[in-house]
Amino acid sequence: xxxxxxxxxxxxxxxxxTFTISRGSRDSIQNVLIRIxxxxxxxxxxxxxxxxxxxxxxxxxxxxxxxxDYRADNPFDxxxxxxxxxxxxxxxxxxxxxxxxxxxDWIGKKLNLPLYKLLxxxxxxxxxxxxxxxxxxxEIMKEKVAEAGPYPYLKIKLGxxxxxxxxxxxRELTDKPILVDANEGWKTVDSALDMIRFxxxxxxxMIEQPMPAECKKEMQKLxxxxxxxxxxxxxxxxxxxxxxxxxxxxxxxxxxxKTGAISTSLKIVHQARKVGLQIMTGCMVESAIxxxxxxxxxxxxxxxxxxxxxxxxxNPVKGLTILPEGHVQLNDKPGLGxxxx
Ligand code: MG
Numbered sequence: 001x002x003x004x005x006x007x008x009x010x011x012x013x014x015x016x017x018t019f020t021i022s023r024g025s026r027d028s029i030q031n032v033l034i035r036i037x038x039x040x041x042x043x044x045x046x047x048x049x050x051x052x053x054x055x056x057x058x059x060x061x062x063x064x065x066x067x068x069d070y071r072a073d074n075p076f077d078x079x080x081x082x083x084x085x086x087x088x089x090x091x092x093x094x095x096x097x098x099x100x101x102x103x104x105d106w107i108g109k110k111l112n113l114p115l116y117k118l119l120x121x122x123x124x125x126x127x128x129x130x131x132x133x134x135x136x137x138x139e140i141m142k143e144k145v146a147e148a149g150p151y152p153y154l155k156i157k158l159g160x161x162x163x164x165x166x167x168x169x170x171r172e173l174t175d176k177p178i179l180v181d182a183n184e185g186w187k188t189v190d191s192a193l194d195m196i197r198f199x200x201x202x203x204x205x206m207i208e209q210p211m212p213a214e215c216k217k218e219m220q221k222l223x224x225x226x227x228x229x230x231x232x233x234x235x236x237x238x239x240x241x242x243x244x245x246x247x248x249x250x251x252x253x254x255x256x257x258k259t260g261a262i263s264t265s266l267k268i269v270h271q272a273r274k275v276g277l278q279i280m281t282g283c284m285v286e287s288a289i290x291x292x293x294x295x296x297x298x299x300x301x302x303x304x305x306x307x308x309x310x311x312x313x314x315n316p317v318k319g320l321t322i323l324p325e326g327h328v329q330l331n332d333k334p335g336l337g338x339x340x341x
Contacts, residue, residue, distance in 0.1 A: 001071045001072070002072050003070070004036050004070045004075060005037045005038065005068075006036050006068055006069075008033065008034045008060075010033075011030075011046060013031070013312045013313065013315075014312075014313045015311050015313060016311060016313050019134040019285060019311060020136065023051075031046055031057065032046065032049070032057060032060045032064065032094075032098060033046060034099055034101075035102065038106070041110050043104070043107070043109060043335060044105050044336070045098040045099060045102030045293070046287060046289035046293075047097060047257070048098075048283075048285065048308075049257075053093065055092060055093070055094050055095070059092060060098070063088075063092040064095050064099060067099060070084075081099065081103050082096070085100075085260070093238075093257060096260035096261060097257050097260050097290075101256070101289075101290065104262055104293070104335070105338070114330065114334055114335070114337055115336060124329055124330045126327060126328040128152060128326035128327050128328075129306045129307055129322060130153040131153065131307050132156075133148070135160055135166075138162070138165050138169035139169075141156075141170055142169055142170075142172075145170055151307075151322070152177070153176065154179070155181055155305055155307075156179070156180055158185060159184070163185075164195075167199065167204075176203075177203050178203060179206045179207075180199060180204050180206070180208065184209055184210075187212070192222055196225075199228060200227045200228060204228055205228070206228065206229050206251070206303070207226070208231045209232065209233040209234050210222060216248060219248035222248075223248055229250040230250055231253050232245055232251070232253060233253040233255075236254070236258070237258045238254075238258055238268055242272050251277050251302070252279060252280070254272075254301070255281075255294070256297065257284045257290070262293055262297060266297060269300045270300075278302045278303070280301060280304065281294055281298035281301040281306065285311055287309050287316055288309040288319040289317055291306050291309040292336045295319075298328055306328050310322075319338045
């Protein structure tokens with residue numbers, strides 16, 4: 001038995017700009033910073049609780065406090081921690097992801113190995129990431145196109161009654177490839193198809209979650225008729241049948257805060273490939289801590305959407321790098337490779 005000291009504290013960070021999606025707006029994030037300490041080594045993790053899944057900063061803090069005095073049979077076995085957390089309480093996947101991330105960071109530091117090497121990733125450079133725009137009036141969207149200057153791929157949040165105006169305003173300024181995220185905002189097959197037809201031919205390479213997660217039959221119809229690849233986000237938390245999702249979507253957006261673990265995400269990546277689903281690794285609005293852990297998973301993915309930390313005004317650490325062409329890259333330091341900013 002090995003005792004690991006686990007502590008947590010609120011991680012409240014202002015955003016550079018108010019961020020709006022079809023479900024609401026926010027000016028700051030209320031996440032949780034987690035530390036695992038043993039043998040003079042400290043692993044760091046972050047939980048980004050999501051209201052859609054009935055998680056809050058407080059509920060995540062509560063969950064983690066239950067592990068204050070955690071004793072592991074084998075501290076190098078993340079599967080043991082994942083199983084213990086599942087037995088401890090249902091839900092709270094952001095807290096679970098933050099804890100597992102901190103343990104992985106601790107293991108990497110303890111073994112003096114970067115996690116991409118420990119996990120035998122194909123390399124330390126992943127796909128290009130998008131740069132996300134929240135919903136705004138077309139005029140403000142124009143300002144954001146200028147801010148997104150260095151990033152070659154844009155992600156635009158839609159699901160308003162002026163979606164076409166937003167896209168037209170952006171297309172007046174740039175022909176960069178666009179990933180559209182409707183966040184369940186289109187409510188019928190007809191309205192979704194109308195938008196998809198409008199977007200076809202406008203260099204939109206992917207549409208994320210066009211319709212509400214419960215619209216499974218509707219999504220099957222949409223998938224058969226959409227000329228643009230459709231990716232699941234709200235429709236996948238990690239517990240669904242991937243075979244069934246493959247009838248509704250061309251790909252899935254895997255997020256650590258929903259699967260609850262790096263190890264679980266990697267299992268899903270390999271299973272999803274078997275049923276022909278493409279893979280994107282996404283993030284919540286989170287700092288460079290969680291985005292670096294997500295970038296680790298992205299080393300096995302086709303697409304990345306890891307700009308959460310770019311929306312935060314000041315990151316507590318430096319982790320992943322975004323290369324000039326937009327690719328995400330991990331550094332060569334032990335664990336997650338996080339360093340003081
Ligand atoms: Mg999304």
